[in-house]
Amino acid sequence: MENLLTGMEMTQQQALDLIALGKDLKANPSKYAQALAGKSVVTLFEKQSLRTRVTFDIGVNKLGGHAVYLDQTNGAMGSREDVKDFAANISRWADCIVARVFDHKTLVEMQEYASVPVINSLCDLYHPCQGMADFLTIAQNYNDLTKVKLAYIGDGNNVTHSLFIAGAILGATVTAVCPLGHSPDAQIMKKAEEIAKETGATITVTNNIDDIKGYDVVYGDTWLSMGDDTPLEQIKAKFMPFQINQALLDNTGIKHILHCQPAHRGLDITSDVMDGPASLIFDQAENRMHIQNAIMLTLINK
Numbered sequence: 001m002e003n004l005l006t007g008m009e010m011t012q013q014q015a016l017d018l019i020a021l022g023k024d025l026k027a028n029p030s031k032y033a034q035a036l037a038g039k040s041v042v043t044l045f046e047k048q049s050l051r052t053r054v055t056f057d058i059g060v061n062k063l064g065g066h067a068v069y070l071d072q073t074n075g076a077m078g079s080r081e082d083v084k085d086f087a088a089n090i091s092r093w094a095d096c097i098v099a100r101v102f103d104h105k106t107l108v109e110m111q112e113y114a115s116v117p118v119i120n121s122l123c124d125l126y127h128p129c130q131g132m133a134d135f136l137t138i139a140q141n142y143n144d145l146t147k148v149k150l151a152y153i154g155d156g157n158n159v160t161h162s163l164f165i166a167g168a169i170l171g172a173t174v175t176a177v178c179p180l181g182h183s184p185d186a187q188i189m190k191k192a193e194e195i196a197k198e199t200g201a202t203i204t205v206t207n208n209i210d211d212i213k214g215y216d217v218v219y220g221d222t223w224l225s226m227g228d229d230t231p232l233e234q235i236k237a238k239f240m241p242f243q244i245n246q247a248l249l250d251n252t253g254i255k256h257i258l259h260c261q262p263a264h265r266g267l268d269i270t271s272d273v274m275d276g277p278a279s280l281i282f283d284q285a286e287n288r289m290h291i292q293n294a295i296m297l298t299l300i301n302k
């Protein structure tokens with residue numbers, strides 16, 4: 001594994017190793033205080049971020065390395081200079097590129113011309129660091145990932161795709177419950193299903209909430225992803241039945257809640273359950289840093 005663009009680069013053993021390393025980084029931070037000493041990571045963001053920006057910056061610092069943040073004021077990738085030149089230049093100075101971009105193709109091009117590892121920190125199609133942080137969080141609460149039943153609820157998007165891919169690799173059961181017309185990408189589903197065939201995972205899409213009765217964990221995301229200009233009023237009525245709330249927990253028996261955040265209280269999730277005992281949401285946000293540190297250590301110190 002040289003880069004992390006889609007998550008499909010990982011074998012099951014590599015994914016399990018990352019989760020184990022993420023747990024150890026969390027439990028024994030002093031052991032890793034110099035693990036990236038002398039190393040530099042460039043983090044580039046074409047889109048907004050709170051969690052990803054902060055966790056990569058502080059995460060690199062906790063490993064004794066140096067993070068350089070390039071924000072949207074540099075403009076979209078490829079506008080001031082070609083992506084290939086960007087990648088070639090950064091590779092001469094830094095030991096890793098972390099990039100949040102509008103178009104997955106930008107990452108593919110960057111990877112082609114970079115001589116250092118490239119990590120996708122969200123694009124239109126994938127959010128692999130998120131998916132791995134989610135399964136680290138689940139692994140802290142469930143001993144056997146192959147027995148876990150995870151229901152994603154809402155818009156079929158980049159986060160859904162990465163949950164499917166990570167879940168397929170790890171042998172879990174992942175069901176996406178999406179309103180009609182908001183299913184995940186069929187081609188990515190197909191790839192996840194192919195992985196699932198090998199690992200024994202189960203990957204399904206439905207629009208019937210009754211299908212997730214007896215599941216363990218429910219997972220939410222914003223109904224409108226960054227770059228989607230659809231007015232909220234246009235989709236609100238369609239998405240309201242897919243809200244994470246106490247009635248959903250009562251009707252399904254689901255015990256735990258995840259949400260990648262940003263959350264929209266009163267829309268994709270209600271405040272009482274977000275702040276209630278079923279919520280693992282802030283553990284999940286913390287775990288972004290631990291899993292990303294595990295990913296960087298694995299890719300940089302190869």
Ligand code: CP
Nearest residue numbers: 049050051052260261
């Ligand atoms: N979950 C997540 O990626 O959050 P940010 O967009 O704030 O980085």
Ligand code: NVA
Nearest residue numbers: 157159225226261262
């Ligand atoms: N699906 C969301 C995730 C935000 C972390 C988006 O792409 O905006």
